[in-house]
Amino acid sequence: MGDLLGVAVLGAGHMGADHIRRLDGVVSGARVAAVADPDADRAREAVAGIDGVAVHTEAEAALDAPGVEAVLIASPGPAHEEALLAAFARGLPVLCEKPMTPESAGALRVLEAEARLGRRLAQIGFMRRYDTEYRGLKALLDDGGLGRPLMLHCVHRNVSSPPGFTSAMLIDSSVSHEIDAARWLLGQELTAVTVLRPRPSAGAPEGLLDPQFVLFETDGGALVDVEVFVNCGFGYQVRCEAVCEAGSVRVGDDRGPLVTGRGSAGTEVPQDYLVRFAEAYDREVQAWVDATRRGHVTGPTAWDGYAASTVAEAGVHALETGARTQIDLAPRPALYD
Known part of the structure; x- marks a missing residue:
């Protein structure tokens, strides 16, 4: 591996362009070697001013570009399974944005493919595990000083939904972050889900x-x-409060300077996840680059990606039926023990 890890970025949309910026100018030890997006103009715009980047419209062409040693997948979810399997076939380590795949069947195929390799190649992009506040909450829960956690109260709010956003996507796109955060914070699997629907x-x-x-x-x-x-x-706004036997702890309260004037006081509320979790994304990608350069894969696993997809799928079923829905996970491969 060279002085700089050569990364192929798949997807040059909102998330992909931000990762290209991050790899080029924020994290150390990596460079953008190739980018792939069906919209070639968008791909070229995302890498404007970055030397030596091969631009492609097909993902596999970017994986095969000279100097590519690792892959960052930031394309739409339905494209993830094919890209992950292609990276596995080439022995390339991958950081894949969530969802690993939109459907549990596809996630299981990815999980089984990696298990057959006998080694981890994929890290899934649940960036809240790299947020300073969430990591502090995790440390407090693991310490045990507050007693056993009994409940997590979570809030996930956005300014507005993008065009084409569906009712199911509130769960399989938005709540998927809380699904992983809850599993990680508690060290427990989710077994059932119920969805209540107030008046819109x-x-x-x-x-x-x-x-x-x-x-x-x-x-x-x-x-x-x-x-x-x-x-x-x-x-x-993203908040999480853990209620334990001997106390509680909450993270995610609005941060920033308190401005007082004209008879009122207030703080700025972030308008975008790329603002609220900017440092978490930076820390996540830096940790991935550092581990990859050492020949390791750390962070959320393909099992975490599979579990999140399966839980989200059960959540969508609960939304559509109004019924409490059982969550059934496949046996966990030994690779993820």
């Missing part, structure tokens, strides 16, 4: 069931609730 907000597009209230049960006897509201109109 007047700010939600016609036909969109927004907000929703999602309730998860765990195999350790804890409860996790998530308020997801993707057209709140005022800002991007």
Whole structure:
């Protein structure tokens, strides 16, 4: 491996372009060697000013470009399975944005393909595990000083939903982050899900069931609730409160300077996840680059990606049927023990 890890970035949209910027100018030890996007103009725009980048419209062409030693997948979810399997076939380590795949069947195929290799190549992009506040919460829970965690109360709010956003996507796109965070924070698997639907907000597009209230049960006897509201109109907010036997701890309160003037006081509310979790993304990609250069794969695994897809799929079923839905995971391969 050379002085700089050569990375192929698949996808040059909102997330992909931000990762290209991050690899080129924020993290150390890596360079953008290739980029692939069906829109060649968008790909060229994303790498403008970066020397030596091969631009392609097909993912596999980027994987085969000279100097590519690792892959960052930031394309739409339906393209992830094919890209992951192609990277596995070439022995390339991968950082794949969530969802690993949109459907549990595809996630299981990826999981089984990596298990057959007998070594980990994939890290899944659940960046909250790299957020300073979430890591502090995890350390407190693991320490045990507050007693056993009994409940997690979570909030996930967006200013507005993008065009084409569906009621199911509130769960399989937005709440998927809370799914992974809850599993990681508690060290427990989610076993059942119920989705309650209040009257839709007047700010939600016609036909969109927004907000929703999602309730998860765990195999350790804890409860996790998530308020997801993707057209709140005022800002991007992510919060989590752990209620334990001997105390509670909450993260995600709005941060920033308190400005007082003209008879009022207030703080700025982030408007975008790339603002709220900017440092977490930087830390995640740096950790991936560092580990890859050492020949290791760390962070959230393909099992975590599979579990998140399976839980989200059960959540969508609960949303559509109104029924409490059992979550059934396949046996965990020994590779992920």
